[in-house]
Amino acid sequence: MWGLNLPVVLALAAIGGVLAWRRANTLVWLLYTLGALWAFFRFGFAVPIPQSVATIYLGITGLALVCYASSSRERLAETVQPIKRLILEPRYRLALAGLLVALPALAAYNVYADLTVPLEAPGFGREVHPPPPTEMTVHDETIDMATAENPYLHYKHDDPELYAKHLENGRRVYYENCFWCHGDGMGGDGMFAHGLNPVPSNFNDVGTLPILQSSFVQWRIAKGAPGLPASGTPWDSAMPAWEKFLTNEEMWDVNLFIYDFNGYEPRALGQH
Amino acid sequence: MTGHAMGRTQAAATLAAALLVALPASAQVDLGTEEQRAAGKVVYDKYCGQCHGDTGDGNGYATPRVRPKPRDFTTGKYKFRTTPNGMLPTDDDLRRIIEIGAPYTSMPGWPNLTSAEIQNVIYYIKSFSPDFENPDRYAEPIEIPRPLESTEESIARGRVLYEEQACGACHGEVGRGDGASAPTLVNDKGDPIRAADLTQRWTYRGGPTKEDIYRTFSTGLNGTPMPSYADSLEVEDRQHLVNYVYSLGDGDDPNYGTLITAVYSDEPIDLQDGESLDALFESAPMTRFPLVGQITEPGRNFFPPVTSIEAQAVYNRDEIAFRVRWHDLRADTSGRNNPSLEVPMWDEDNGIGGDESDDGGDSDDFFGDFGGEEAPAEDDFFGDSGDDFFGDGGDDFFGTADAGAGGAEFSDAVALQFPASLAPAESPELKPYFLYGDAQNPVDLWFVNLTYGVADTFRGRGSDAIEPTEADIVEAVTSYDQGAWTVTYKRRRSSRAGVSFAEEQYTPVAFSVWDGFNRERGNKRALSSWFYVYTEPSVEQAVAGPVLRAALIVLAIELLVVFLVRRRARQQAAGEGTSGASLTATEAPAV
Numbered sequence: 048m049w050g051l052n053l054p055v056v057l058a059l060a061a062i063g064g065v066l067a068w069r070r071a072n073t074l075v076w077l078l079y080t081l082g083a084l085w086a087f088f089r090f091g092f093a094v095p096i097p098q099s100v101a102t103i104y105l106g107i108t109g110l111a112l113v114c115y116a117s118s119s120r121e122r123l124a125e126t127v128q129p130i131k132r133l134i135l136e137p138r139y140r141l142a143l144a145g146l147l148v149a150l151p152a153l154a155a156y157n158v159y160a161d162l163t164v165p166l167e168a169p170g171f172g173r174e175v176h177p178p179p180p181t182e183m184t185v186h187d188e189t190i191d192m193a194t195a196e197n198p199y200l201h202y203k204h205d206d207p208e209l210y211a212k213h214l215e216n217g218r219r220v221y222y223e224n225c226f227w228c229h230g231d232g233m234g235g236d237g238m239f240a241h242g243l244n245p246v247p248s249n250f251n252d253v254g255t256l257p258i259l260q261s262s263f264v265q266w267r268i269a270k271g272a273p274g275l276p277a278s279g280t281p282w283d284s285a286m287p288a289w290e291k292f293l294t295n296e297e298m299w300d301v302n303l304f305i306y307d308f309n310g311y312e313p314r315a316l317g318q319h
Numbered sequence: 320m321t322g323h324a325m326g327r328t329q330a331a332a333t334l335a336a337a338l339l340v341a342l343p344a345s346a347q348v349d350l351g352t353e354e355q356r357a358a359g360k361v362v363y364d365k366y367c368g369q370c371h372g373d374t375g376d377g378n379g380y381a382t383p384r385v386r387p388k389p390r391d392f393t394t395g396k397y398k399f400r401t402t403p404n405g406m407l408p409t410d411d412d413l414r415r416i417i418e419i420g421a422p423y424t425s426m427p428g429w430p431n432l433t434s435a436e437i438q439n440v441i442y443y444i445k446s447f448s449p450d451f452e453n454p455d456r457y458a459e460p461i462e463i464p465r466p467l468e469s470t471e472e473s474i475a476r477g478r479v480l481y482e483e484q485a486c487g488a489c490h491g492e493v494g495r496g497d498g499a500s501a502p503t504l505v506n507d508k509g510d511p512i513r514a515a516d517l518t519q520r521w522t523y524r525g526g527p528t529k530e531d532i533y534r535t536f537s538t539g540l541n542g543t544p545m546p547s548y549a550d551s552l553e554v555e556d557r558q559h560l561v562n563y564v565y566s567l568g569d570g571d572d573p574n575y576g577t578l579i580t581a582v583y584s585d586e587p588i589d590l591q592d593g594e595s596l597d598a599l600f601e602s603a604p605m606t607r608f609p610l611v612g613q614i615t616e617p618g619r620n621f622f623p624p625v626t627s628i629e630a631q632a633v634y635n636r637d638e639i640a641f642r643v644r645w646h647d648l649r650a651d652t653s654g655r656n657n658p659s660l661e662v663p664m665w666d667e668d669n670g671i672g673g674d675e676s677d678d679g680g681d682s683d684d685f686f687g688d689f690g691g692e693e694a695p696a697e698d699d700f701f702g703d704s705g706d707d708f709f710g711d712g713g714d715d716f717f718g719t720a721d722a723g724a725g726g727a728e729f730s731d732a733v734a735l736q737f738p739a740s741l742a743p744a745e746s747p748e749l750k751p752y753f754l755y756g757d758a759q760n761p762v763d764l765w766f767v768n769l770t771y772g773v774a775d776t777f778r779g780r781g782s783d784a785i786e787p788t789e790a791d792i793v794e795a796v797t798s799y800d801q802g803a804w805t806v807t808y809k810r811r812r813s814s815r816a817g818v819s820f821a822e823e824q825y826t827p828v829a830f831s832v833w834d835g836f837n838r839e840r841g842n843k844r845a846l847s848s849w850f851y852v853y854t855e856p857s858v859e860q861a862v863a864g865p866v867l868r869a870a871l872i873v874l875a876i877e878l879l880v881v882f883l884v885r886r887r888a889r890q891q892a893a894g895e896g897t898s899g900a901s902l903t904a905t906e907a908p909a910v
Contacts, residue, residue: 134884147877151870158869162862168577168851169825171748222369222380227614227621231427232366238425241575242611244848271615273752282750282757283849287615308365 050093059083059091073126077112084108173245174278176259185269185290185298194316195262197299217304220297228285233308243285250305261302261313268298348454349410351442359443362436370425375447383668385425386622387524388510395450396507396542399525401460404539404547407450409460413441421524423626461537461549466529467558469565477563480556484548489514491648494567495802501648502836507542513624514545516646516802520568522626527571532561573627576606577850579828581632581639581820583857588633588640588809590796596807600642603631610645610832610845616754616782618662618842624648625832625845628733632852639820639854640809643830647731650799651835654730656768658755658777658831659785660841667843729840730770732833733806736762737818737826739778750827753849755779763817764831765793767806772797774808782842790816825851 066079088101116126133139133146182191202210222231228247230237235249248255256264266274271288275281289298306313351359363371370379370389377391390397399416400408417437420428429437445451467473481487489504491497494517506512520527525535537557539547548557582603589595607629612620628645739761742749749760756762756779764777764785774795778788793810812820820826830847833839 131884131888134881135888143881147874147881150877151873154873155866155870159862159866162860162865166578166580166853168853169747173748218369219380223384224614226369226381226425227612231370231425232429232431236427238423238427239611239614242609242847273757277746277749280748280750282752282760285615285753285848291617 052091052093055086055090059086072129073116073122074129077116077126080112081105081109171280173280173283174276175248176263177276177279179263179266183266183270183274185265186295188295190262190265192260192262192266195265196316197261197265197303197313199299199303200261200313213300214304214307216297217300217302217307220293220301221304221308224289224292225301229305233305239285245280245284247286250309253311256306256309256313257311258314260316261306264302264305264313265298268293268302348452348457350445350451351439355439356442356446358436359439359441362432362440363443366429366432367440375444381425384621386510387424387506387512388508389426391508392444392447394507394542395448395456398540398542400538400541401463401534402458402538403461403549405541406458407456410438410441412460413444414438417441419526423522424524461534463530463533463537464554464558466533467555467562469562473559473562474566476556477559477561477566480552480560481563484551484560489544490517491802493801494518494564495646495648497646497648497802504544506544512543513648517564517567518569518646519573519627520565520571521573527568529561529565532564533557536560573607573609575609575627577608579606579630579632579641579850579852580604581634581852581854583822583855584633584635586635588635588638590640590794590807590809593796596640596796599633599640600631600807603633603642605629605631608830608847608850610830610847613754613831613842613844613846616842617664618782619667620837620839620843620845621667622837623832623839623845624834624837628830628832628847630828630830632854634812634820634854637811637813638809639812640807641735641852642805642807643733643735644803644805645733645832646802647799647804647834647836648802649836650769650804651727651729651731652770652799654727654770654835656730656732656770656833656835656840657775658734658764658766658779658841659783660729662841662843666838727835727838729833729835729838730768731804731835732766732768732840733804734764734766734777734831735808736764736779736829736831739763739817741818741824741826750849751779752781753829754846755782755785757781758784763788763791765795765808765810767795767797767808769797769799769804769806769835788816790814820852820854822854823856824854826854828852 063079063083066075071079085101085105088096088104115122117123133143179192181193182189184190199210199213202213226237227239228237228243229235229250230240230247233250235247235252237247240247250256267286269288269290272279272281272284272286273288275284293301350356364373368379370381370385371392372378372382372389375392377389377393379389382388395407397408397412399421400406400412402408402412414437416426417429417432417440419430420426432440450456487494487498488500489496489498491501491514496514496516498514501514504512504514515523523531523535525531525540535545536548538549539545548560552560580603584599584602586595586599588599607627609627610623610625612623614621625645625647628643630641630643632639632641634640736753736755738751739756751757751760751762755764758780762779764779766775766777767773768775772795774793776788776791776793777785779785791810791814793808795806795808797804797806799805818826827849828851829849832845833843834845839845
C-alpha cells in the first residue's frame with residue numbers, strides 16, 4: 048500500500064504504543080521520535096527515499112524537537128532530568144561508562160561505512176517525455192505535432208476490416224523490429240533490454256502511451272534517440288530513428304499496434 | 320482443423336490408451352476440451368503466433384531474425400523435457416518453459432499469464448502436431464535424483480566422464496563451447512546451432528540448477544546435436560558429471576557491473592612480458608558487462624553469440640592498460656574486419672551458412688530494394704590500407720589458433736570506445752552518442768582486428784563517419800586460449816588528441832565485439848552501452864585517521880558534558896538555593 052513496508056510501520060507504531068502505556072518521560076519520547084522517523088525513512092518504504100532527503104527531514108524534526116523541549120522551564124527541566132541523573136547518580140555509573148564508549152564507537156562506524164561504500168558509476172537523470180518540436184518532417188511529409196493524429200485510427204469505427212489490416216501490418220513491423228528491446232509482451236523487457244541504459248519504455252505502463260498523443264509517439268518512432276533534446280540524454284538511448292528503416296505508413300501502423308495491443312487510446316488532441 | 324475431428328481422434332486415442340493398459344495414468348493423452356483449445360488459441364494468437372507462426376509452424380514474423388528459431392510445433396520435437404529422448408514433453412515441461420522462458424533466446428517467460436491460460440495454450444500447441452494423439456510417443460518422466468554434494472572426488476570423477484564421453488568435442492575442453500566440432504553443428508532443420516558455453520550457467524536455456532543439468536544430458540535436447548546419455552551412463556556417474564559441469568561455471572549470476580576500477584601500480588607495464596603482465600592484472604578487479612546486438616543503425620545484428628565481456632584496468636605513472644576477455648567458439652584470424660565495413664541490408668538476417676532462403680519472403684518484401692545487391696566486392700570499402708599496415712607484425716601470435724573449417728570471411732575483432740574529450744564541468748551528463756559518437760562529440764575507438772593482433776585507432780563521428788587517426792599510439796597483445804580471447808591494451812595516460820586518464824577520474828567507456836564466424840563486421844556487432852572506468856587514487860585513502868578522529872571528537876564532547884554537569888552539581892550543592900534549571904541549555908543537544 049502506497050509503497051509502504053507495512054511490518055516496519057506497524058512495529059514502530061507498536062513501540063510508540065508501549066511507550067504511551069508505560070508513560071515514558073519527555074526525553075524518551077524525543078529520542079523515540081527521532082529514531083522512529085529515521086527507521087521509517089530507512090526501512091519504511093519499498094523504495095527507500097534518498098539519504099540526502101532523509102537527512103534534511105531528520106534535521107528539521109530535530110530542530111523542532113529542541114524547540115519543543117525548551118519551550119518552557121518545566122519541560123526543559125523534565126527533559127534534562129534523566130540525563131543529569133545518569134551522570135550524577137553512582138548507581139548509573141556502569142551505564143554511563145557504556146554510553147561513553149558506545150557513542151564514539153557508533154560515530155567511528157558511521158565514518159568507516161561512509162569511507163568504504165563501494166564505488167558506483169555516476170548516474171544522471173533524464174527527462175523521459177521532453178517537449179517535442181512543433182512540427183516534423185519525415186520522408187518529405189511534414190506534420191504539425193499539435194494537430195496530427197494517427198491517420199488510420201478512425202478506421203476502428205469507420206472500416207474495421209481496413210483497421211485490422213493496418214494492425215496486422217503493425218504487428219509485423221513490431222515483431223520484425225521492436226521486440227528485442229520493448230519486449231514480446233511490450234513490458235520494456237526484451238532480450239536486449241538488460242544491456243541498455245536507459246531501459247526501453249514499458250508500453251504496458253499507464254504512465255506511457257495513454258498520456259501521449261499519437262503524434263508524440265510518432266515523433267519518437269521516426270526520430271528515435273537522435274531526435275531528443277539534450278534533456279532526454281539522446282547519447283545514451285538505443286531507440287532507433289525508424290525513418291531510416293520504415294515507411295510513414297509502417298510507422299503509423301506500428302504506432303496503432305502498440306496502442307491496440309495494450310488496450311489504450313492515444314491522448315486526445317488539446318487534452319492536457 | 321475442426322474441433323469435431325479433434326474430438327474424435329481424441330476419443331480414439333483415449334481408447335487406444337485404455338487398451339495399452341501398461342500406460343501409467345500420468346502419460347495419458349490429454350488434449351483438453353474444445354473450449355479450452357479455443358481459449359488457448361486466443362492467447363496464442365496474441366502472444367505466441369508472431370514467433371511460432373499463426374499456424375504453429377515456427378514461421379512467425381520474427382523468425383528470420385532470431386536464433387535459435389522459434390519451435391516449430393508441427394514437428395512434435397521439444398528440447399526441454401523430463402521424458403526420455405525422442406518422447407513428447409509432459410504438460411508440466413511445457414508449462415515450465417512458458418512460465419520462465421529460455422534465457423538468452425527470444426523465448427521470453429510469460430509470468431503474467433494465469434495458470435488456466437497457460438494450460439489452455441498448452442492444449443492449443445499440442446493440437447498442432449498429430450504426435451500428441453499417439454500414445455506411443457508418451458513416456459513417464461525420468462527420475463531426477465537429489466544432487467550429490469560437490470566433493471573433490473565427485474568432481475574429479477565427473478571430469479573423467481566428461482573426457483570419456485567426449486563432451487569436449489562440442490563443448491570444449493574447459494566448457495567454453497569451443498569444441499573442435501562446435502563450428503560444424505546444425506540442428507534438425509539445418510540451422511547452425513552452438514554448443515552451450517558451460518562456463519556461463521546463466522545462459523543455459525534449460526535452466527542452471529544441478530537438476531536441470533542432470534535432466535539436460537539425461538534426456539537430450541531433441542532436434543539438436545545435444546545427445547541423451549541415459550543409456551551410456553549410470554545414474555551415479557551422471558550425478559558426478561553434473562558436479563563437474565557445475566564446477567565449470569562462473570556462478571549462477573553474471574553479476575553485471577557498471578564500472579571498471581583501474582588500480583595503481585608502481586611496476587612498469589610491459590606487454591611483451593606475459594608473466595609480469597598477468598601478475599599486474601591479478602590485483603585488478605574484473606567486471607563483467609552485458610553485450611547486446613547492435614540493432615539501432617543499419618547493419619543490424621539480431622543474434623550476437625557473444626553476450627558479455629569482462630574487463631579490468633591497471634595504471635602506473637605514465638601509462639594505462641586495459642584487459643578484456645570474452646568467449647568465442649573459434650579464433651577467426653584470417654578474414655577482414657574494421658569498424659566501418661559495409662553490411663548490406665540482406666545480410667542482417669543471415670548468419671554464416673544459415674540456409675534461411677525459405678524464410679526470405681517474410682523479411683525481403685521489407686527490404687525489397689536491397690535484396691538484389693551482391694555481397695562480395697563492396698565490403699572492401701575501407702580497406703586493406705588500414706590493415707595491411709601491420710600485416711607482418713601480428714601474425715605469429717596465432718600460428719596455431721585458426722581452427723580451419725575453411726576460415727571465415729571476416730575476422731574476430733574487439734574495440735574499446737572512449738569519448739574524444741570529457742564532458743564539460745557544467746554538463747557532466749554529456750557524452751557522445753554511444754553508437755560510434757556524433758558530429759559534435761566524437762569518440763575514439765581502440766580497435767583490434769584479431770587477424771593482425773595490433774591496435775588501430777579510429778575516430779568516430781557517427782556510424783557513417785569513422786576515420787583512422789594516429790594521434791595516439793595504442794599498443795595491444797592478444798591471445799586465444801581454449802575458447803577465450805584475451806586482449807590487453809596499453810596507452811600513455813595523457814593524450815594529445817583524445818581523453819587523458821587523470822587520477823580519480825570517471826571516464827566513459829563502451830565495448831564492441833565482432834565474431835567473424837557470425838559474419839560480424841562494421842555495424843554488425845555486439846556492443847555495450849556507456850559504462851565507466853574509475854582511476855583509483857594512487858595513494859591509498861587512509862581510513863584509520865578519519866575514523867579515529869570521529870571517535871575522539873565524540874568522546875571529548877561527552878567528557879566535557881559530564882564534567883560540566885558534575886561541576887555545576889557540586890557548585891549547587893555548595894551554594895544551595897540558586898536556580899538550578901538554567902544550567903542545561905548547552906548540554907541537552909550534545910547527548
